[in-house]
Amino acid sequence: MMASATVKKHAQQCTSWDHVRTRFALSGVAIKSDWCDRVQRWQAEPQQGVIDYFSADYPECLKQLSQPPWLLFYIGRKELLNSVQIAIVGSRNATIDGRNTANWLAAKIAAQKVTITSGLATGIDTAAHQGALAAGNSIAVLGCGPDIYYPKRNRGLQQQLAQQGLVISEFVPGTGAQSDQFPRRNRIISCLATGVVVVEAKRRSGSLLTARYALDLGREVGAVPGSIWNPAVEGCHWLIQQGALLVKDVNDVLAWCNLQSDWVEQQINSVETEEKVLANWPLLANVGFEPMSVDALAEQTGLSVTDVAEQLVMLEVEGWVIAEAGGYKKVGRR
Structure with a gap:
């Protein structure tokens, strides 16, 4: 719930809900008739509830905001x-x-x-x-x-x-x-x-x-x-x-x-592995990170369309390339 103009103005001066209620009442802003009922029904269910601005569970960082949420409705692990x-x-x-x-x-x-x-x-x-x-x-x-x-x-x-x-x-x-x-x-x-x-x-x-x-x-x-x-x-x-x-x-x-x-070490090992693959599989060196058609790769590598198609299938199985609309592209092995 976002605070009314009056409550926002005095938010930092409020130390309890009594202060908030007083200032909110003075602002003349009406509360919808079913609002409290909805809040109570929400709180009645297990694993869910409401955290208010003055609760020990309320994140201190949110109080940095010029318009902090007065209530946080939650479900799950608060x-x-x-x-x-x-x-x-x-x-x-x-x-x-x-x-x-x-x-x-x-x-x-x-x-x-x-x-x-x-x-x-x-x-x-x-x-x-x-x-x-x-x-x-x-x-x-x-x-x-x-x-x-x-x-x-x-x-x-x-x-x-x-x-x-x-x-x-x-x-x-x-x-x-x-x-x-x-x-x-x-x-x-x-x-x-x-x-x-x-x-x-x-x-x-x-x-x-x-x-x-x-x-x-x-x-x-x-x-x-x-x-x-x-x-x-x-x-x-x-x-x-x-x-x-x-x-x-x-x-x-x-x-x-x-x-x-530990991703850096894994990535270094991945690069070393890729270098070995590139040496034995020149087609991979010509596959970029944007989709390329089989015909374009065949023209670029000098291989037949059949050979390119067969090798691409193997590279895809090994996780080096992926098929997309427009052809194949290289992917990082993660």
């Missing part, structure tokens, strides 16, 4: 609210590469006992939550009531988060999704996290607003780069130009939390 968190956000209309990157980053970070926080949107958010739950913990911050499944396609994921992780919202149960509520959600995501990683974002993406909130709050901000031909990463490149960390591996992010993964 102790995660005060865990070390990294936010991963990005485009709803993400590419396969973007989703794979978000999923991989989230899994590697979560494996180090860092909670992954995101907004449960389609695309990057979904991939980040899924990767995190496979390896550790995740928090979803909603832009609607905690009992609303939005987007509907993520109903199963939201239920999984409620069972294994945590779902929170500042909006009263029953509140539908409205466009003006998502910026309010984003400020909470930014505030809870030590840092924010943007994976795939266009220049006008809402993810950049999350990054802006993070900068204003003194949080770390990083962005994953992509192809200069890909408009889906223009926002990431802009952030990097503005001084955001260029995220090239998981340890770039873990350094914000004074942690390190």
